[in-house]
Amino acid sequence: MISRSILLALLGGTTALVAAHAIGRFAYTPLLPYFLADGLFDLQQGARLATWNYIGYLLGALAAVALYTPARLRLAVPLSLLANTLVTIAQGFANDYDFLLLLRLLNGISNGLVFVLAPALVLEWLAQRKQAHLSGLVYLGFAAGLLLTGWLADAPAQRLHGAQRWWPMALVALPLSVLSVLLLRRLHLREAEAAPPQAAHGRLFDATSSRLFLAYAGAGLGYILPMTFLPTLAQQQLPEGHRLITGAWQWAALACLFSIPLWNALGARYGDRRALVASYILQAVGSAAPLLWPGTVGITLCAVLVGGTFIGSVLLTQRLGRTLQPHQGARLSAALIALYGGTQLAGPWLAGLWIAHGGSLTQSFTLGVAALLWAWFWTWSIPRHLPTGAQL
Structure with missing residues (x-):
């Protein structure tokens, strides 16, 4: 039985991810086809908006590397979360493209901080209570948020136009952010257990952790194209009015929601390394599906396998990294996600270049497949046993 205090800690982390990551960042994906139809911007400009958002995300994740101490965590998380929500509200009034570029950059910075620091705060708090195996459940909020953003994009679609489509997102994000701040402020980390001074500032890169960093670089580039352009790809590959044009995002969100407890349990039972190897294989197949089977089959497989x-x-x-370097949990998490953010920003940028030179959005998914195979290889190369005797 999970205690009330742990449930509230997980709720605080999940609501932060709903507001900042699902709504603040990924709501852009189901909204993108509507923005294109409204003439707010074109597909190439849409890819540029995504790129600037990911540049901001990288900057936020890099800033989080310096904010991993307990005192800084408790201050940076609520400030970043509230800033992200204010940007979401402002986007509802951004009809000027240059202003929207700036807002997507600011959204990325605050989102990068929240996505790194909120789960890191919850993970460290759980680890001090010998409950780190529950940490993956914090991402359930993000998965539920994906479902929510799909509904918030589609339900009022006929009544809103252009930048107004952000209004329902903002109305939901604001109370969730306030709730998250109230819950996360209750989490107190014990300084002495957080990280011994000589270990907390040790080397992040060694023979084993470097392989994890290399794998995560591929993961960032590999997933971002499907998770940015899936509804738009469905619109291009499927006949007008097909249910998957809006339904693909819902399938991805459902797969994400149901898969999080599954991957959390598989990692705890069989080892995070082994589960991670399997996840990259399935993700690569999902990214390749629209190339191999264009249309209903490919879009469905992409949504379910990548989303899941x-x-x-x-x-x-994140858990594997903490196992490799247990005294640098939050710092290692921040460094990993900074790298993840750096490689994923290349995805929309390269897609935009490819489209500008006459290529198709479908063809650009080849890059993601290659990146995920790279991630699989480096994860597979991590030794199963550490010198300390720990089994991965």
């Missing part, structure tokens, strides 16, 4: 694995790979990587 990409957050699993995040939570497994």
Whole structure:
């Protein structure tokens, strides 16, 4: 039985991810086809908006590397979360493209901070209570948020236009952010257990952890194209009015929601390394599906397999990293996600270049497949046993 205090800690982390990551960041994906139809911007400009958002995400994740101490965590998380929500509100009034570029950059910075620091705060708090195996459940909020953003994009679609489509997102994000701040402020980390001084500032890169970093670089580039352009790809590959044009995002969100407890349990039972290897194989197949089977089959497989694995790979990587370097949990998490953010921003940018030179959005998914195979190889190369005797 999970105690009330742990449930509230997980709720605080999940609501933070709903507001900042699902709504603040990924709501852009189901909204993108509507923005294109409204003439707010074109597909190439849409890819540029995504790229600037990911540049901000990288900057936020890099800033989080310096904010991993307990005192800084408790201050940085609520400030970043509230800033992210204010940006979401402002986007509802951004009809100017240059202003929207700036807002997506600011959204990325605050989102990067929240996505790194909120789960890190919850993970460290749980680890001090010998409950780190529950940490993956914090990402359930993000998965539920994906479902929510799909509904918030589609339900009022006929009544809103252009930047107004952000209004329902903002109305939901604001109370969730306030609730998250109230819950996360209750979490107190014991300084002495958080990290011995000589270990907390040790080397992040060694023979084993470097392989994890290399794998995560591929993961960032590999997942981002499907999770940014899936509804738009469905619109291009399927006949007008097909249920998967809006339904693909719902399938991805459902797969994500149901897969998080599964990957959390598989990692705890069979080892995070082994589960991570399996997740990258399935994710690569999902990314390749629209290339191999264009249309209903490819879009469905992409939605289910990518949606059902990409957050699993995040939570497994975070736990595996903490196993490799237990006294640098939050710092290692921040460094990993900074790298993840750096490689994923290349995805929309390369897609935009490819489209500008006459290529198709479908063809650009080849890059993601190659990146995920890279991630699988480096994860597979991590030794199963550490010199300390720990089994991965």
